[in-house]
Amino acid sequence: MSQPIVPQRTYLLVFLSLAGLTILTTGVAFVDLGPFNTVAALAIAFSKMLLVILFFMGVRHSSGMVRIILIAGFFWLALLIAFTTADYRSRSWTAAPDSWSTTAPPTHP
Amino acid sequence: MSTATLEPRVRAPRNYLNADYGWKSWLFTVDHKRIALLYLVSISFFFIIGGSFAVLMRIHLVEPGGALVQPETYNKLFTLHGIVMIFFFLIPSIPAVLGNFLVPLMVGARDLAFPRVNLLSWYIYIVGGTFTLYSAIAGGVDTGWTFYTPYSSTYSNTQVTPVVIGVFITGFSSILTGLNFIVTIHKMRAPGLTWYRMPLFLWAMYATSIIMVLGTPVLAITLFLLGLEHLFHVGIFSPALGGDPLLFQHLFWFYSHPAVYIMILPAMGVVSEIIPCFARKRIFGYKIVAFSSVAIAVLGFLVWGHHMFVTGQSVYAGLIFSLLSFLVAIPSAIKVFNWTSTLYKGSISYEAPMLYAMGFIGLFTMGGLTGLFLASLATDVHLNGTYFIVAHFHYIMVGGAVMGYLGGIHFWWPKISGRKYPNGWAALAAAIIFIGFNLTFFPQFILGYLGMPRRYAFYPAEFQVLNVMSSAGATVLGVGYLIPLVYLIWSMRYGPIAEPNPWGATGLEWKTPSPPPTENFAEIPVVTEEAYAYAPQEAAGD
């Protein structure tokens, strides 16, 4: 807890960057980047999160313990999402079922 | 009731039990020891309820056509048995009773880091339990404790809502307990109590707390979504409404598989305390045993998909989950080997807690090894959803966790109550439970392999012999569980007064009177030796 007192200016600058990033992410949404729209949106959100965590929440000055706890939290969330997604993504890899084997094909109507 | 005894209660020194009287002093207490007793009473109540459901089920299954109740009622019995036993007995059992009582004593602190949060967690548990009891009284619930969608969300017309709310609420009790333990173990250790001097019970509680804190919120949000779907009939998991039922299973097992480790890790911690004490030996491979707890907690999160090998999960995901499930078996095996080696060249005595601990090792070994059948893809296809599964997890959760819990209760009972219980009765109960347990659940392995599916209210006649054997064993097991209830209650009044350290054990909890005073220690102790320093000082360096 006994953290250094951060100048008000720093907080203000962080807020301005956050606001700027918000405008940026909104703007980028109007540009066609294909699948990279999602990537850009998430990358910007991630940077904003880092700003909040490091500056507003003061993790910049926190102990290693706090960092480990925080990273563990996000890591576990990543595990949940990664393993679940792995199931959905790989379901269609299984070989296509064998062709149908009964009577001769009918003529198309 | 007469004054025949020469131990008048007035002479008893002030301790946490006689510090204050009246119901208020219990219901508004923030003393971790009193809260532990509140939990002890509540989980015993739920154990009796869940146990009676089990007895009814076993009686019913004596006849292939069902001897007792309608199939609908049978479904409610096994559902409530599962929900009550898992969420209201096993998960809080060792952590909330022994953990609450012992964690501050073992770290050498006056209380947990957040005593009021601790009391709050008991109230949350009671509120959750009330919802669940309400649902049982108001008609019961028949979804199975796994709440699989879409049956639970759109088809079942039983009391799903109150039960889901009850389990949801109780989850927060578990989260708060875990949070309290993590902070206490990190920040409140007595001077000199380094991580590697901590008793292994604390390591186990720490690993358990990690699971509680990281896993339980996912169960909460999953049940929240299930509740939304059930109440508002919006599609989340129901295919007819646009959802995917397998997603529910993923989210559910992300918590509920690690939950098995919430039950078994604390029991392992208890056993790691009992064995060194009754062998008068430092535990073999202290650090390995400590880290294997953490390894189980971490790896345990990555194996949930082995519950879904036949559900239509991708076979490749199944492959990864199978591999990781095998890996989690290794730290468990290491623990068993280390406990066994601790006995080597020890000085072993056979008091009741030791018998429970030995029973634990035996049953857990069998439960763990039969887990290999289910981690293996090819055999799981046949065994999944059969009585083999039922037998396997009862070996782990009843043979393992409940044996560990009873062992712990017997080990620390003199500390908790300040009285001793009759050792002969306790040994007899341990033997009856061990035999009754095996009679009940071993036949179920064979039943499962033969193909009898679980959750069947009636079954083909060829399975009857084994079912009758299982039911007969359940009777023995039931008697075995009643005996400790009787002599432990008896001992509270008539048992001989316990000295501070009746077993000659190490650990800070034995360095304070039995029962401990409200503030735990007259003076905060300073730790200068390793855990389990049973050897004479001059030989300790060997």
Added chain:
Amino acid sequence: MQGLPFQPEQASSIARSVDELYYFLTAVTLFFTAVIFSIIFYFMIKYRRRSPDERPKAIEGSFPLEVLWTAIPTLIVAVIFVWSSVLYFRNSEPPRGAMEIFVTGKQWMWKVEHPEGQREINELHVPLGRPVKLTMTSEDVIHDFFVPAFRVKKDVLPGRYTSLWFSATKVGTFHLFCAQYCGAFHAGMIGSIIVQQPEEYERWLAGGAPGESMEQAGAKVFQASGCPTCHLADGTGLGPSLLGVYGQPVKLTTGETVTADDAYMRESILLPKAKIVTGYSPIMPSFQGQMTEEQLNNVVAYLRALGKAQPKPKEEGKQ
């Protein structure tokens, strides 16, 4: 009450291989249980406390021993993992030319439909020695198709197809169980698999209600639902031609390529806008609620048959 069996019948081509692994695992379990129990008993007797003030020397642990008993279980589980995974993948791949049968689970019965049109409830007739592939779906909750004698099991999900296959090696009647809890009469959702000699099976097929084949029934539903209006054979219609499509890769508007399997066919009928073939617009209406599961199965059977036909030359590049 009957005798006390210890092993379910081995009545399919894979049963033996699963049992071999099972016996190996049983041996491992018994061996280690025996070892642990004997060591504990031996130590408890040998090192019992002889005098109350006995103080044995401390033993810190042994690193070589720890390595040893980490390595041995690791090796054993590695063997089991490889063995079981190889077996599993081999067992789950249906052989070519398997007979295809549709199964629909419903609270609390199994509905079976043979391609020739025969229908059964809670019974499944199959010929001896011929691979049979089941394509399964559920009308309500999750069920599970479990035949212990064949060592096969698979969940049957609503809104989706799952499949399993087996090849029976014994004539007789075997249990069919629902192994996923599905409600009040879950225990009653049982049936029989009746394995017959091929000739006998043919007789059974020929007998009973003649009816129409699934394919023919499917063609009728296809017509009645107005599908041919857009899905013209030469690919000039509003929808893609369906000749030669089944089982083949299909390119989507998203750039992805998917295989036109049962699941894709089913999805395209129920949620036509989910995966659009390149070159076509998302204009097909959904048939969700318009077709019963049975009709849907029939249409899929019909589409499978169409898949056998050669695509007409005109619609090249339009798949």
Added chain:
Amino acid sequence: MRRRRPLVTNAEVQAPHAGLAHQFQDLEQQQEADALGIWVFLVTEIMFFGGLFAAYAIYRGLYFAAFQGGSHILDIRLGATNTIVLLGSSLTMALSVRSAQTGNRRALVLFLIATMILGGIFLGIKAVEYNQKFVEHIVPGLDWNPQSAVKTELSPGGLLHAELYFVFYFAMTGLHALHMIIGMGLLLWLVFRARKDSFSPHYFAPVEVVGLYWHFVDIVWIFLFPLLYLIGGRY
């Protein structure tokens, strides 16, 4: 190693500081425990929202078109404005903690109130958006009957899955709003305590703890905004 203190029973405790609880040895230990406690609590919150995000991610992958259709119904201007409002409240919250650190009670109260006002504005805008959904009849479970214009927008991926999108929209923003409301209650409590002069540069843990909670709620929204409002771009 921590200073040892001779035994005092509860009744006899003469707290060396008003904020020191009986189970702690000194204020430093208590502050460390509080800080660790709140961070562990935030991790449980990460997993709580995380389960929801995981479910969202799966369905968004499966039914992308429907989620895109649903997303395009939302008013991106309101979403962006709300994001900036909430970030502003985080700024004032950070400044409240700073004021507590420096012992400036007047500024502390002012910044806490400013945080509450910004939080209130956020919830107000959220309420306007929710109301809009009722007007358009796109509230799953309560009022789901999309009118023609909205229906066309939603239909490319199938109405059923667009409904799924709105289930997630309401579940995620609803739980977020619930956290905001709880946070505002905590802020109110802080204002009362600050006015009673309970905090000092040596003891302001409650302000810091509530601050961390508030920033966490902000972070959740930082992800909700692109995930709900900006699916697949607006071009």
